[in-house]
Amino acid sequence: MSGNRLKGELKALEGDNAVAEAMRQINPDVVAAYPITPQTEIVMTFSEFVANGLVDTEFLAVESEHAALSACIGAALAGARALTATCGPGLALMWEMLWIASSWRLPIIMNVVNRAFSSPLNILCSHDDAMGSRDAGWIQLYAESQQEAYDNTLQAVRIAEHPDILLPVMCCLDGFVLGHTLEPVEVLPDEVVKEWAGTYNPCYSLLDIDHPVTYGAADFTDYYFEHKRPQWEAMERAPKVILDIGEEFGKVTGRYYHLVDSYRLDDADVAVVVLGATSGAVRVAVDRLRKNGIKAGMLKLRCFRPFPAQQVVQALQGKKAVAILERVAFFGAEASPVFLEVATAFYLRGVSTKLINYTYGLGGRDTVPGQICGVFQDLIDITQTGKTEPIFRYLGLRDF
Amino acid sequence: MSDRLRGKMPEKGWKELPIRGLIIEPGNSVNYETGSWRALRPIINLEKCPHCMFCWLFCPDGSIIVKNSQVTGVDLRYCKGCGICAVECPRQVITMVEEAEVAKETNVW
Numbered sequence: 001m002s003g004n005r006l007k008g009e010l011k012a013l014e015g016d017n018a019v020a021e022a023m024r025q026i027n028p029d030v031v032a033a034y035p036i037t038p039q040t041e042i043v044m045t046f047s048e049f050v051a052n053g054l055v056d057t058e059f060l061a062v063e064s065e066h067a068a069l070s071a072c073i074g075a076a077l078a079g080a081r082a083l084t085a086t087c088g089p090g091l092a093l094m095w096e097m098l099w100i101a102s103s104w105r106l107p108i109i110m111n112v113v114n115r116a117f118s119s120p121l122n123i124l125c126s127h128d129d130a131m132g133s134r135d136a137g138w139i140q141l142y143a144e145s146q147q148e149a150y151d152n153t154l155q156a157v158r159i160a161e162h163p164d165i166l167l168p169v170m171c172c173l174d175g176f177v178l179g180h181t182l183e184p185v186e187v188l189p190d191e192v193v194k195e196w197a198g199t200y201n202p203c204y205s206l207l208d209i210d211h212p213v214t215y216g217a218a219d220f221t222d223y224y225f226e227h228k229r230p231q232w233e234a235m236e237r238a239p240k241v242i243l244d245i246g247e248e249f250g251k252v253t254g255r256y257y258h259l260v261d262s263y264r265l266d267d268a269d270v271a272v273v274v275l276g277a278t279s280g281a282v283r284v285a286v287d288r289l290r291k292n293g294i295k296a297g298m299l300k301l302r303c304f305r306p307f308p309a310q311q312v313v314q315a316l317q318g319k320k321a322v323a324i325l326e327r328v329a330f331f332g333a334e335a336s337p338v339f340l341e342v343a344t345a346f347y348l349r350g351v352s353t354k355l356i357n358y359t360y361g362l363g364g365r366d367t368v369p370g371q372i373c374g375v376f377q378d379l380i381d382i383t384q385t386g387k388t389e390p391i392f393r394y395l396g397l398r399d400f
Numbered sequence: 401m402s403d404r405l406r407g408k409m410p411e412k413g414w415k416e417l418p419i420r421g422l423i424i425e426p427g428n429s430v431n432y433e434t435g436s437w438r439a440l441r442p443i444i445n446l447e448k449c450p451h452c453m454f455c456w457l458f459c460p461d462g463s464i465i466v467k468n469s470q471v472t473g474v475d476l477r478y479c480k481g482c483g484i485c486a487v488e489c490p491r492q493v494i495t496m497v498e499e500a501e502v503a504k505e506t507n508v509w
Contacts, residue, residue: 104420168417204422212424226414227421 006252008186015146017179018185019085019111019171024049025193027346028109029080029200032060032071037123037177039113039146043085065090068098068149069108076106077215079205081157083215087175088115091129095136097335102137103231104215107200108159108168110138111153113179114276114327116363125175126366127276127327131337132303137231137376139169139238140305144279146183148302154188157197158245164237174277174327176364188253188273235306241304259308261300262315264290268297270379271316273324273342275301278360278367282325285372291309296376301338309345316342319364321354321360321379321388325372325395327361335392352386360395371396434461438481440496442474448493457486457493 013021020042023031031050035043050059058075062068065086072082086094091112094105098304101108115124141161149171156169166355174180188196204213219227238260250256263279265271272282280301289296299315302309305379316322326336333340339357344355361367375395382388418424444455453472456464463479470472472483486494 051405203419212426213418213422215420215422217423218420222411223417223421226412226417229414230417230419 004256006188006192008188008192008253009391010184011187011311012182013146013185013187014041014180014182015143015149016113016180017045018187019153019173020045020049020148021185022150022193023083023197024055025188025190026081026083026154026157026197027055027194028057028070028083030058030060030075030082031084032062032082032088033074033084034062034065034068035113036087037185037273038115038125038179039085039087039090039111042111042113048186048268053293058208061140064202065093066097068096069110070108072108072110073097073101073104073106074206074397075207076101076108076202077104079200079202081161081200082106082108083110083111084113087113087121088117090141091133095133096113098136098168099101099139103228105166105231106168107157107166108155108200109153109160109171110168111149111171111173113173113175114173118327120363122186122363125177125277126329126362126364127172127174127325128329129131130170130172131326131328131330131393133170133255134203134305137167137235138305139165139167139303141171141242141303142279142301143167143173143178144273144300144302146173146181147255149178150185150187151249151253151257151313152302154193155242155245155249155257156194157200158248159238159242161200162241162245163203164240165234167231167234167238172276177277186253192252196249211392222349239303239308257302258311259303260311260315261302262297263300265297265315266297266298268358269295269320269383270376271297271299271319271322272372272375272379272396273299273316273322273338275304275311276327278325278327281367282372283371284369285376287371288373289376292312294376294380304338304341307345309341309348311343313345313349313351316346316353317349317351319353320383321356323356323375323379325359325360325367325375328359330363354381354382354386355390356391358392358395365396367396408498411467412487422509433477434480435475435477438476438479439499440481441497441499441502442479442481442483442485443472443497444471445493445495446471446473448491450491452490454488454490458488465487
């Protein structure tokens with residue numbers, strides 16, 4: 001922690017309002033969004049800021065999420081700093097445009113207030129939406145708290161617009177769990193955010209009529225492949241930039257950000273890997289177990305795209321057993337996405353730690369520390385029996 | 401890919417390309433010869449052509465060659481064989497012929 005860290009104003013904010021507050025302070029050129037539960041309060045609150053003249057933003061109340069992201073893409077091509085927000089079905093409707101935003105290297109910032117996919121109809125939290133779009137070329141950050149949702153939004157602007165990156169950034173916060181619950185959030189002074197965010201200087205702009213360029217030309221067999229290749233390059237450069245900006249943010253606020261965060265992990269025998277709001281419940285479980293002399297620890301993924309494979313392996317190698325907790329209902333693979341990433345990272349580095357995978361909390365179901373303690377107990381059993389089957393497990397399911 | 405399909409523009413590597421697939425040099429479509437896309441070739445019967453310029457006006461690729469206000473032929477480096485000229489020709493003096501047939505006659509392939 002920095003000695004001369006800046007003291008912001010402590011406000012009681014729901015996650016959605018914390019995001020809206022960050023957006024107000026960033027004062028983007030364009031916000032195009034369509035309200036959808038549980039993201040609605042971001043759009044609602046931000047549109048009030050617009051109506052009250054608190055921002056200079058051109059706010060576009062569009063007819064769909066496809067249009068929302070399309071409008072942001074157009075605005076970003078024109079050289080504007082463009083932000084939006086959505087969740088679940090809205091993100092699904094943006095699907096086509098997600099890929100266009102990233103392949104056009106547009107630094108659009110989008111908060112995703114995670115919501116489960118229907119059916120059955122559900123408006124509560126799963127990570128299906130963001131996890132489903134994990135390969136769309138967006139950087140993905142996940143928040144544990146309302147504070148992190150606010151801080152991630154501020155950092156995302158700098159990450160996305162960094163000349164080495166120029167990729168859109170998706171900032172995820174668990175629907176309702178973070179989006180609609182009040183927590184104290186330290187809000188920076190407006191002028192500090194203004195200086196932090198700076199001005200976006202686009203490398204090309206549709207409005208730069210002195211230097212006209214052609215956007216959106218067709219590519220067939222001759223150039224499509226070559227035009228995709230730089231996206232890998234930008235993604236590979238992202239970890240360093242995310243770390244640098246997390247460090248710089250720490251110097252301003254005292255809150256330092258990394259790709260992954262460890263909790264009581266160094267001497268742990270068994271560990272849980274988790275992302276998003278459930279990290280809080282895992283911390284409580286770890287503390288309880290530590291009181292009983294059980295060496296439990298947590299690895300929280302703040303950044304899922306790009307996947308910080310090196311950092312994950314460094315943090316987890318040597319553990320006797322690791323459980324990866326995921327809030328998705330994805331079908332057909334041997335395990336869920338984070339597990340597959342961790343397993344790949346381990347395999348490629350010759351690490352053979354025992355891994356199991358839990359799906360939990362679907363459709364907003366609470367996942368409490370007692371259940372996480374059960375996961376740790378399962379891990380301890382594995383360390384004693386050496387038996388990991390079944391690899392894929394259900395946490396909090398009425399399994400009868 | 402064959403040279404015929406590729407056109408004659410030298411192919412750049414990914415490191416040489418502008419971001420976003422942008423085209424930053426105006427007018428460079430002249431370097432991109434799309435004639436290889438053509439399946440049907442327009443043959444103009446110049447003896448009956450009234451030189452009304454309908455084909456020149458409608459051609460989406462600027463492939464109708466005009467000299468001294470007279471239509472003289474089709475620039476096959478760019479003509480994609482869309483057939484708009486043949487449809488629009490008021491005297492119907494443009495015929496679309498299968499490239500394969502032309503090739504047989506001219507022994508191009």
